[in-house]
Amino acid sequence: MNPKRCAACRYLRRRCPKDCVFSPYFPPNNPEKFACVHRIYGAGNVSKMLQQLPVQTRAEAVESLCFEATCRIEDPVYGCVGMISLLQTQIQKTESLLARTQAEITVAQIKHSQNQHSEFM
Amino acid sequence: MSGGGNTLTSMGGSGCGGGSSGSGGGTSGGGGGGPCGACKFLRRKCVPGCIFAPYFDSEQGSAYFAAVHKVFGASNISKLLLHIPVHRRSDAVVTICYEAQARIRDPIYGCVAHIFALQQQVVNLQAEVSYVQAHLASLELPQPPPPPRPQSQPQLLFLTPPPLSITDLPASVSPLPSTYDLASTFDQAASPSSWATQQRRFVDPRHQYGRSLPSSSATLGLGGGNSDLEALAHELLHRQGSPPPTATDDSPSRTKSR
Numbered sequence: 201m202n203p204k205r206c207a208a209c210r211y212l213r214r215r216c217p218k219d220c221v222f223s224p225y226f227p228p229n230n231p232e233k234f235a236c237v238h239r240i241y242g243a244g245n246v247s248k249m250l251q252q253l254p255v256q257t258r259a260e261a262v263e264s265l266c267f268e269a270t271c272r273i274e275d276p277v278y279g280c281v282g283m284i285s286l287l288q289t290q291i292q293k294t295e296s297l298l299a300r301t302q303a304e305i306t307v308a309q310i311k312h313s314q315n316q317h318s319e320f321m
Numbered sequence: 322m323s324g325g326g327n328t329l330t331s332m333g334g335s336g337c338g339g340g341s342s343g344s345g346g347g348t349s350g351g352g353g354g355g356p357c358g359a360c361k362f363l364r365r366k367c368v369p370g371c372i373f374a375p376y377f378d379s380e381q382g383s384a385y386f387a388a389v390h391k392v393f394g395a396s397n398i399s400k401l402l403l404h405i406p407v408h409r410r411s412d413a414v415v416t417i418c419y420e421a422q423a424r425i426r427d428p429i430y431g432c433v434a435h436i437f438a439l440q441q442q443v444v445n446l447q448a449e450v451s452y453v454q455a456h457l458a459s460l461e462l463p464q465p466p467p468p469p470r471p472q473s474q475p476q477l478l479f480l481t482p483p484p485l486s487i488t489d490l491p492a493s494v495s496p497l498p499s500t501y502d503l504a505s506t507f508d509q510a511a512s513p514s515s516w517a518t519q520q521r522r523f524v525d526p527r528h529q530y531g532r533s534l535p536s537s538s539a540t541l542g543l544g545g546g547n548s549d550l551e552a553l554a555h556e557l558l559h560r561q562g563s564p565p566p567t568a569t570d571d572s573p574s575r576t577k578s579r
Contacts, residue, residue, distance in 0.1 A: 243395070305460060
């Protein structure tokens with residue numbers, strides 16, 4: 201048994217076994233992380249998801265789950281999908297700005313060549 | 322949006338109006354229409370006032386609910402929906418379904434991979450804008466123009482902005498364009514602490530651009546297309562009276578998570 205329980209087992213008020221699926225990813229010094237994930241997904245679902253993944257990918261899976269859970273807690277309606285929408289909007293605005301700037305460059309280049317032509321004349 | 326009745330069905334279905342649980346009020350449930358998709362999946366009696374009934378019809382809703390239940394769990398979703406105003410629950414259900422399906426398709430990253438891809442796209446575009454603005458500034462000054470843009474830089478993504486609509490939910494989290502090397506973003510050998518570093522480097526667009534999140538599903542633009550999510554989101558929008566978007570995908574088939 202793990203002498204120092206992981207954050208998950210502390211939250212769930214149970215013993216933390218040596219092979220606890222949560223302990224590598226939910227250290228006891230960060231209880232909010234597990235609380236957040238448990239609130240959205242539930243400990244059982246997280247455990248099942250992690251057990252179905254190769255060990256080397258679990259850390260990243262936990263972090264992405266935490267991220268999504270945090271987004272969902274902050275925005276219960278849209279979760280991290282709202283962030284996708286914001287990014288899409290930002291991409292569109294940036295592309296518009298890029299198009300405008302390139303048009304301005306074209307105009308500037310035309311004016312420059314016209315000035316050069318008139319000077320030559 | 323009405324209090325309920327925005328049932329998630331396939332595009333080719335009878336529509337929410339024909340759905341057994343699509344009543345005008347928000348208290349649709351078992352009754353004579355049979356169980357909702359959620360209760361059908363859970364094999365339990367669909368009581369009047371079932372919280373899932375307005376959003377998961379008995380025909381196609383089971384498939385969507387299966388994904389949601391697998392990822393989140395029915396009780397967690399029920400608790401989540403209870404804390405959301407009734408008029409916003411249909412939007413919440415759509416996004417929950419999207420996240421659930423994204424997580425099933427990509428058990429490691431879920432829809433977060435798409436977020437990072439979009440963020441990278443924003444960064445690339447901003448770099449492009451900075452470059453052309455510098456070029457423009459140099460043209461406006463009496464100086465020779467800067468050297469041509471190196472070919473190694475990413476090509477400009479001159480995409481025609483799609484109309485913002487919840488039906489444009491991303492098709493899938495993977496495969497992503499090869500431009501976005503997520504493998505370098507998600508270091509396979511990284512420890513959780515390095516992922517935390519990645520998170521810290523990830524600029525939350527809500528902090529950068531303000532929390533101007535869409536207030537209705539009609540303004541939730543997410544780009545791309547997805548036969549599953551497009552179908553359910555199309556139905557949602559159609560019920561709200563928004564003009565249905567141009568179908569870019571073939572008719573969706575009732576498929577469970579692949």
